[in-house]
Amino acid sequence: MTVPEDLPSEVFPPAIQPEEVAAETRLTSCWNRISPRFRSLSTASWAVGIVLFAIVVGSLRQTVPLSMVKTPMCNITSREVLSAIHRAKTSFCKDELEKFGCALQTNSIYPKSLPNLCPAESTGGEEVPVKLDHPPTIRILFVLTVHGRDSRQIRRLLKLIYRKEHYYLIHVDRRSEYLFDELLLLETARYGTFPNVKLLRTRHAPIWGGASLLTTLLDAMRFGLEESGWKDWDYFLNLSESDLPIKTNDELVEFLSRHYGKNFVKSSGLTTEKFFKRQGLEKSFFECENRMWRMGVRTLPSGVTIDGGSDWVALHRDFCQYLQDDAMGELLIGLRKIFNHTLLPAESFFHTVLRNSRFCHTYHNNNLRLTNWKRNKGCSCQHRHIVDWCGCSPNVFRTEDEKKILSYSPKPIFFARKFDPMVDLKIINTVLADLDEYPPGMVLADIPATWNRHWLNLFGGPRGEFPSDAARSLFEGLSQLESDRRLPQAIELLKLDLTPDVIFVHATMSLHGERHLVLTQALPSLLGPEITDDIQEQDFAVSSSHGRDDLVEERLISVKDHFRLHEPLVEGSPASRILNLQVSTNFDEKEEIFRNYAFVHGPDCDPALAYTVSEGPAELLSVVWIDPADVVAGSFELNVTAESHVGLHQPEFRKPLRPGVWSVFLMHRWKPIAHTKFLIVPLLPAPGQLDGIPAAENAGPAGNVYIVHNFTSVARLFPSLRPAAKKAEADRNARKTGQELRGWIRELLADFFIVEDVCLGEACRTTEWTSLYHDDSLVFPENRLGTVTDSSGLGTATAGIGLGTATDSSGLGCDL
Structure with a gap:
């Protein structure tokens, strides 16, 4: 199986490694030294050499077991398939790509036609009324697909959308173990009763453009339909950690009540030809090794209308039930075969099923979101390391985008994305103010200190694994860095050549764009065996059985500018x-x-x-x-x-x-x-x-x-x-x-680093920059909690580590 030499540059990026250049240089130099000797050999000498070489090669071939000689599955001719096989790293992925490439050549992957089940009298347009009786209270299944380490921002989002009558299902990326452990505390009865908040145990590792995101959403839908006690929800609405509401929960419920039965999706607005070209719908893709491999041109089935736009949706329960109950029907089986090998399948699957099923008259071209598209910045092919395609991603809202967000106030738009507190925290606080999340009469200048700063966990958790050897060297070095503010207990550690035990490292962003590191460490000279056991607890409580709270030191560290x-x-x-x-x-x-x-x-x-x-x-x-x-x-x-x-x-x-x-x-x-x-x-x-x-x-x-x-x-x-x-x-x-x-x-x-401030133990609770600073202003309003009490820990505002006090031993509620 050979790879053609005339493959276009986008299939084989021209990346020549320095090692390859060095090796080529050494080989060239070596050949220049010895080639005159070979040229001086006689014809007879060359003939003898060739015979001896053939004998050696033949003997080696006889020692290779036949089982190690791989027979090609077929004669693949597609340049894109050959390129994918060549670039894949594992034998498993190479075999899967080859198998799929062979099936493509025999046209055995996709159906040639599919039925369109949209009733003939329906226009498939949003003007056709939907006459369904809605219950007195609309209940929403919020599905949060999250990744990374920013548990605070996710809890902030949950606080904004939480009501006792709704349901909250969270899928945490399989690679985000710290985040899973943090959010899992929401289910724990020890911290309150939240029967309407659950984490999916079947976890995937979605990649940009991958089929795994569609699988994740369908898994969440199935869970919501089958989970005991969760069967009375009306709408499925997906969000990410980058989303925030820009209207109240009551306004959303009122809108869904008026349009009950509709399915809210956003179409691209492009012509079919342009949409197909932009999305790569005429290409086959295969996902393995956390990458979407482009596998060549395909022909889509006749009979159906392919549609798409955004993968953020609000779907009625009846349509979700149809996706489950009719999963073995000809239409859905055929569409799953198509979208299992489609780039960005979640952006087209639900739209296409709606257009071609009996639910076509419920299609409403509005997904209730405002997305911050700046295509001159968001379409720079930044995903080429995981997909053979150039795609676009929205940008983060910044303070200068406030007017843009406010302009959507009279429109049926209820969420906006993306927000990132490590890029711009002020715009998030502005949204909170517009949602009346501040106490009456409060202005931005008067907001509590913890609303002026955001903490993002970089290291720390029950697994205690440094992200890299370099991170371990850096963080341990920072824990021992000299400082004018060094506490007496830490000075004694240096005298004993003892290294503090780094528990957490957070990056912080202030309202004015200032970044710092906050390093949390336990002082080992004060630790006994029973205290070390406490540190390993999932709530990360660092407290002694003797009631001492002077075990944790936190340091505020700035980075020097060398420009x-x-x-x-x-x-x-x-x-x-x-x-x-x-x-x-x-x-x-x-x-x-x-x-x-x-x-x-x-x-x-x-x-x-x-x-x-x-x-x-x-x-x-x-x-x-x-x-x-x-x-x-x-x-x-x-x-x-x-x-x-x-x-x-x-x-x-x-x-x-x-x-x-x-x-x-x-x-x-x-x-x-x-x-x-x-x-x-x-x-x-x-x-x-x-x-x-x-x-x-x-x-x-x-x-x-x-x-x-x-x-x-x-x-x-x-x-x-x-x-x-x-x-x-x-x-x-x-x-x-x-x-x-x-x-x-x-x-x-x-x-390169300066220790600007240090706090110890209980003093950290009253020090505004620390991750332990307590803020009562983020307690859940009681009208949202119903019977849920503040013992949940959801109402506190300190960081993901407690000092073992009776009021907040969970380390959970700090992030809301």
């Missing part, structure tokens, strides 16, 4: 356009921010430079990267266009990157005009490894080369570089172990 300009600001000069330089990982192209909030950079990371420029003349600049040993790692051209924008420059370096302080210079005509610094944190020994063995990753790349190129001429532009001395120092640092290694890490961190 500097080299020239005086002269209007019109290239330097005058440079507003900021920042290096990190996980850049969000839509929101133009780095999502690596703790700036965790290890030797195996892929750093990128984000540069912010104002409007001005287009310029050709250069970017020079210099490692801690004063080695020029790379030099690249950078075309800066005339408009104001945030750009990204991401080189490909050989790994591992040398730990220590790196510098990045922006050059104009080979003179530095701006620079910044970033840190590659050295790695501590992995758990279970001997502390006296240096980490190989701390030594830098093989041969001291990041890119196969000679940068000697670039290095001469920086006369202060001392590569020989710095390389010797870097080698000494790479051999450090134990406390010497930890001391080096603390020394490096001191140049």
Whole structure:
């Protein structure tokens, strides 16, 4: 099975790895040295050599078992199928792709035609009235499909939409274990009785554009129809952690009562041809390895109308019941075969079933949502790492979008998306104010402190697993960082060479856009065995059996800004356009921010430079990267266009990157005009490894080369570089172990992080920046709870860790 060499670039992205370049260079050099010897051999010598080679190959083939020789399932001719098989990493996925590709060639996947069951007298339009008697109280099944670690934002959403008469079913991404553990507490009777809140135990790992999202929604629908005591809901409405209501629950219920029986979906509004092209509906896709592989052109069945738009819906119970009861009917079986191999199937499946079933007259072209589309930013192919397609995603609402949201007040729009408190917290508080969630007479300037700040968990939970070795090194180093505010108990720990036990790390965002880290740690000199057991409890209570509350220390940590300009600001000069330089990982192209909030950079990371420029003349600049040993790692051209924008420059370096302080210079005509610094944190020994063995990753790349190129001429532009001395120092640092290694890490961190404040134990409850700060203003209104009491923990406002007091031992309610 060969891969054609003329595949288009979008099938095989032209990504040449530095390792491949280096290997090719070595092979070429080797061949140049030995080829003259081969050319000098006689014809007879060549003949003998060929015979001997054939004998050796033949003997080897006889030793290979026939079971190891893979026979192709068929002669695949599709370039896209061959490309997918070639790029897949696991043999299982390769086999599945090959099997599917063979079935495509025999036209045995999709039906040739399907029945349209829409009654002939129906226009399928939204003007046809629906005459169904609705119950006195409309009940909604809210389905929350969530992922990540932001339990606070999800609880905020739940608080806004919670009523005792509705039902709340939460699906947590299979990869988000911390979030699942946090939200699971909502079911626990220990924290109150919430029989109308449940988490799905059958969990999937949906990816953008994948068929798994449709499966998730159908699973939730089935659960809602079959769960005992949940069978009286009227509408299925799905939300995510990025959604917020912009009208009250009562207004939503009143609207659904007036339009009872309708199904609310949003069509794309495009012509059939344009919609098919944009969605890739004429292509087959196959999901495996958490990726949607494009598998070539297909022919959709005749007889049915394919429709689609948004995957956020509000569906009547009768239609949901039909999807379950008639699942084995010809129409639904055929459509499932189509949408199991469709990109973004949840955006078309429900629309298409409605158009072609007896429910066609209930189709209402409004999904009750406002989506913040900014296609010039949201359609930048940011999902190419998980799908063979360029798609679009909506942007996060910001403060300047307030008028846009308010303009929908008179319209039947009840939710908006997306909101992200780590991007813009102020717009969220504005929405809360419009919903009358503040106490009477309160204005934005007077809101409680915890409404002025958001906490996002980066690390911590009952599983206690660091996200990476670099994160463990960074967080443990921050826990020991020197500070003028260091507490006496922590000073004693340093004298004893004891390391605090990091429990949580949160990233925080203030109302004014200021970001910090909040590190929560237990002081080990105070811990006994029974206290250590308490820490492992799911509620993360850190308290002693003796009633002591001085075990937890929290530290407020800021990140230093190392951006500097080299020239005086002269209007019109290239330097005058440079507003900021920042290096990190996980850049969000839509929101133009780095999502690596703790700036965790290890030797195996892929750093990128984000540069912010104002409007001005287009310029050709250069970017020079210099490692801690004063080695020029790379030099690249950078075309800066005339408009104001945030750009990204991401080189490909050989790994591992040398730990220590790196510098990045922006050059104009080979003179530095701006620079910044970033840190590659050295790695501590992995758990279970001997502390006296240096980490190989701390030594830098093989041969001291990041890119196969000679940068000697670039290095001469920086006369202060001392590569020989710095390389010797870097080698000494790479051999450090134990406390010497930890001391080096603390020394490096001191140049990039500042401990601004520290609190201990009970004092943290009255310190506004801490994750333990208590806020009574977020207690649930009693008219929403019915018989549910505040013992649930849903009414408190501290972080996901309690100090073991009688009023809040759960660590749960803090996030609402």
